[in-house]
Amino acid sequence: MARTQIQAARDGEITDEMYRIADRENREPEFVREQVASGKAVIPANRHHDALDPMIIGRKFATKVNANIGNSETTSDLETELEKLHTAVHYGADTVMDLGTGSDLDRIRETHIEHSPVPIGTVPLYEAVKQAGSPEELTTDLLLEVIEKQAEQGVDYMTIHAGILAEHLPLTESRKTGIVSRGGSIMASWMEAHGEQNPLYQVYDEICAIFATHDVTFSLGDSLRPGSIADACDEAQYAELDVLGELTRRGWDHGVQVMVEGPGHVPMHRVAENVERQQAVCDGAPFYVLGPLVTDIAPGYDHITSAIGAAIAAQAGAAMLCYVTPKEHLGLPDEEDVRDGLAAYRIAAHAGDVANERPGAQDWDDALSEARYTFDWREQFRLALDPDRARSFHDQTLPGDNYKEARFCSMCGVEFCSMRIDQDARDDGEMKQLRQETDLDASPAAEVNRPPVGTHESDGLSSIGERHEPGTEQASDD
Ligand code: SF4
Numbered sequence: 001m002a003r004t005q006i007q008a009a010r011d012g013e014i015t016d017e018m019y020r021i022a023d024r025e026n027r028e029p030e031f032v033r034e035q036v037a038s039g040k041a042v043i044p045a046n047r048h049h050d051a052l053d054p055m056i057i058g059r060k061f062a063t064k065v066n067a068n069i070g071n072s073e074t075t076s077d078l079e080t081e082l083e084k085l086h087t088a089v090h091y092g093a094d095t096v097m098d099l100g101t102g103s104d105l106d107r108i109r110e111t112h113i114e115h116s117p118v119p120i121g122t123v124p125l126y127e128a129v130k131q132a133g134s135p136e137e138l139t140t141d142l143l144l145e146v147i148e149k150q151a152e153q154g155v156d157y158m159t160i161h162a163g164i165l166a167e168h169l170p171l172t173e174s175r176k177t178g179i180v181s182r183g184g185s186i187m188a189s190w191m192e193a194h195g196e197q198n199p200l201y202q203v204y205d206e207i208c209a210i211f212a213t214h215d216v217t218f219s220l221g222d223s224l225r226p227g228s229i230a231d232a233c234d235e236a237q238y239a240e241l242d243v244l245g246e247l248t249r250r251g252w253d254h255g256v257q258v259m260v261e262g263p264g265h266v267p268m269h270r271v272a273e274n275v276e277r278q279q280a281v282c283d284g285a286p287f288y289v290l291g292p293l294v295t296d297i298a299p300g301y302d303h304i305t306s307a308i309g310a311a312i313a314a315q316a317g318a319a320m321l322c323y324v325t326p327k328e329h330l331g332l333p334d335e336e337d338v339r340d341g342l343a344a345y346r347i348a349a350h351a352g353d354v355a356n357e358r359p360g361a362q363d364w365d366d367a368l369s370e371a372r373y374t375f376d377w378r379e380q381f382r383l384a385l386d387p388d389r390a391r392s393f394h395d396q397t398l399p400g401d402n403y404k405e406a407r408f409c410s411m412c413g414v415e416f417c418s419m420r421i422d423q424d425a426r427d428d429g430e431m432k433q434l435r436q437e438t439d440l441d442a443s444p445a446a447e448v449n450r451p452p453v454g455t456h457e458s459d460g461l462s463s464i465g466e467r468h469e470p471g472t473e474q475a476s477d478d
Helices: 005-010 016-025 029-037 078-090 105-115 124-132 140-153 166-172 182-194 204-214 235-253 268-281 302-316 335-355 361-373 377-383 387-397 418-427 429-438
Strands: 064-069 095-098 120-122 157-160 217-220 258-262 287-290 320-322
Touching: 005 016, 005 029, 016 029, 064 078, 064 335, 078 095, 078 105, 078 335, 095 105, 105 120, 105 140, 120 124, 124 140, 124 157, 124 182, 140 157, 140 204, 157 204, 166 182, 166 235, 204 235, 217 235, 235 258, 235 268, 258 268, 268 287, 268 302, 287 302, 302 320, 302 335, 320 335, 335 361, 361 377, 361 418, 377 387
Parallel strands: 064 095, 064 320, 095 120, 120 157, 157 217, 217 258, 258 287, 287 320
Antiparallel strands: none
16 A cells, blocks of 8 residues: 555655655755654645645644635535635635535535645535534444545545544533534534534544545544634633544554644634644644634624734744635635635735744745835735735826836825935935944845745646746746
């Protein structure tokens, strides 16, 4: 049987995927192998996913961003679902979770996998419940059947809600918002109806065997994540985390790659605590967090409330951030929501990478600052995280081509443009002399480097479209 990435890494082999990742991340191939072998990083790469451009999730690498897509009972056509995948990849998602619960799930999933250059994740429990008719009618046979089918289809990672146990349920009774994870509420409902232990926990070793066969990566679900800051870091959340630590080690024993999901809603001063605790309990397995939202008061702006928590989590060591859109808690996101959510999360991920001094991360900032200070508007747009947004905001007030050379914008106007005033002063001979004498201008000009590539490279993409990566538009001129 072919080995999984972690088995190959433990055997000392550097796989093709590891070489590709080393190239994307600016790292030595041996470093990639070591991280995978130790379980501190995962390469979600089902061996049946032919269109995949391999990537890595681990705290020593660039922080990754996931986007959720999927149909519902009311919206279910193949073209729309493919368009959602295209949008998510175009705006920079590093992985995409297909959380569809509508009709035609198999065909949509297969088409996603066929076309996606990024790993595809799923929650097989949703399809199993749909087939069973209700949570209470789920059986372990059906769960295993659905998991195996999705593994054979090429799903790269699956959320498995095996950590919530019957003994945890009483711990949620005093919560303000109960159990908010969909998978968690389904498993709790099953355990209450049957008076038995979580079936996913009971057949965990069998799931491991399926994952090892196809090299599917675990994303161990946090069924008891807090749904409000009032419930953050409570006994229920941390009791489940202890089980996730046990399941992490059992997955590794089977030669399966594991990452662990995290909250949710957590106030700012407790975000780092969550990351540090998960890293300790789960022996450094990558932490994949949803936000967290740092306050509950801003429906309509939860891409912001959660990106604040995500940035803190990234700095503290979270490896992947699951995006939240402005529609969180309110409705199904549309394309503009996906764009806003991904922008917020790519900012959070990049801010974390800069804070953690990831190789090359700040080069992007420095190049944009240089373009800004020299009024190179076209270069600013090209380097911007969202070039179309930057260009359109600028052109709303100064649309003419001549303003692409202007030494001001409409914010302060020509007379009060501080950067122009500063440059003029610098150009003034007397000021130059004064600066030299007082050593005010001692710091050297920043070296202009290319923005970092690796996380969002445009090469290797399939026919569905290209992710935007600053620096790719003029690649042929470089
Ligand atoms: S006008 Fe103000 S905002 Fe615009 S470039 Fe000058 S300093 Fe910056």
